[in-house]
Amino acid sequence: MVVFPSNKAICERLNGMACSTMRRHLARLVTGGLLMRRDSPNGKRYSRRHGAERVTFGFDLSPLHCRAEEIARAAESVREGDEQIRRLRETISLMRRDMAALAAFGKEIHPGHSLWDQLRDTAALTTSSLRRKLPYDELANIRRNLERLLDQARNIIDGTTTEEMITSGARSEQHYHNSNADTVVLEPALEQGGAAGVEPEGVDGVLVAEHSDLVTPPPPKIPLHLVISACSELKTFYPGEIRHWHQLHDAACHVRPAMGISVSAWEEAQRFMGPEQASIVLAAILQRFDSIRSPGGYLRALTTKAAAGEFSCGPMVMALIARRDVA
Numbered sequence: 036m037v038v039f040p041s042n043k044a045i046c047e048r049l050n051g052m053a054c055s056t057m058r059r060h061l062a063r064l065v066t067g068g069l070l071m072r073r074d075s076p077n078g079k080r081y082s083r084r085h086g087a088e089r090v091t092f093g094f095d096l097s098p099l100h101c102r103a104e105e106i107a108r109a110a111e112s113v114r115e116g117d118e119q120i121r122r123l124r125e126t127i128s129l130m131r132r133d134m135a136a137l138a139a140f141g142k143e144i145h146p147g148h149s150l151w152d153q154l155r156d157t158a159a160l161t162t163s164s165l166r167r168k169l170p171y172d173e174l175a176n177i178r179r180n181l182e183r184l185l186d187q188a189r190n191i192i193d194g195t196t197t198e199e200m201i202t203s204g205a206r207s208e209q210h211y212h213n214s215n216a217d218t219v220v221l222e223p224a225l226e227q228g229g230a231a232g233v234e235p236e237g238v239d240g241v242l243v244a245e246h247s248d249l250v251t252p253p254p255p256k257i258p259l260h261l262v263i264s265a266c267s268e269l270k271t272f273y274p275g276e277i278r279h280w281h282q283l284h285d286a287a288c289h290v291r292p293a294m295g296i297s298v299s300a301w302e303e304a305q306r307f308m309g310p311e312q313a314s315i316v317l318a319a320i321l322q323r324f325d326s327i328r329s330p331g332g333y334l335r336a337l338t339t340k341a342a343a344g345e346f347s348c349g350p351m352v353m354a355l356i357a358r359r360d361v362a
Contacts, residue, residue, distance in 0.1 A: 039080035039093030071095040129281035130181040134158045137188040265355040266318035280311045287314035296331045307342040315348045
């Protein structure tokens with residue numbers, strides 16, 4: 036398996052690459068054991084027939100065939116590494132949003148605390164860092180630093196707001212107490228939506244409207260502790276702690292494959308609902324998993340409504356809380 040192209044032919048096939056650059060790349064392939072040189076006495080590359088025998092001088096490609104499985108494994112390893120980095124960057128981006136929101140909220144309830152300025156500055160630096168292509172180790176260090184600061188902020192805020200949020204949640208539960216216990220409740224506006232030929236399981240008579248292009252919504256205003264309280268099944272399948280929105284997103288990504296929801300359906304939901312609200316919806320679907328015939332189809336139907344601006348996860352969560360209290 037010996038080929039004998041000229042340097043000019045190789046450069047032309049490489050869209051006009053400089054000959055010196057091409058030779059440098061060839062040398063690296065030879066050093067890496069992916070090519071072998073079969074040099075003629077004068078260093079030229081050619082093929083010549085001597086009777087019934089053909090003698091060829093050039094590059095031997097047989098190592099590529101012999102090491103095909105090794106190359107495929109290496110390529111898969113690189114793809115997995117790229118996916119890990121993509122997931123980590125996404126998590127850091129969500130943590131940065133958490134940090135900015137906590138800084139603004141914390142400044143209202145504890146205006147003199149120095150932590151809020153540190154959170155704001157760190158969020159800005161994180162935004163700058165994410166513009167660069169950082170290796171996994173550096174991204175992991177950024178995540179650890181953000182987690183430490185978020186925990187500090189949450190500990191300060193929880194001491195002030197937990198009682199108020201629980202009281203507010205109790206009032207909301209009473210408001211939705213009369214909801215149909217066997218139905219996942221959506222926004223009232225959805226009952227008037229236009230048809231798109233898809234009906235989400237578990238919601239009778241609700242048709243899906245065609246979506247339009249919308250900007251990704253901001254993080255939901257519903258307290259995270261109410262989401263965790265309503266969707267207790269999530270903690271059964273995800274052993275990690277869930278105290279911040281990015282941790283809820285991690286948990287949703289963790290359980291999504293086991294629920295039979297495709298990657299494309301999940302990515303569409305995140306695009307139109309936002310990562311946080313999509314994570315809430317997935318947790319709610321998991322909570323009612325036994326009564327939903329097609330979780331993937333249901334998520335797509337809700338995504339279509341979100342794209343049309345006709346969906347909010349708030350009533351969905353409150354209906355689950357009301358159902359739990361009735362039980």
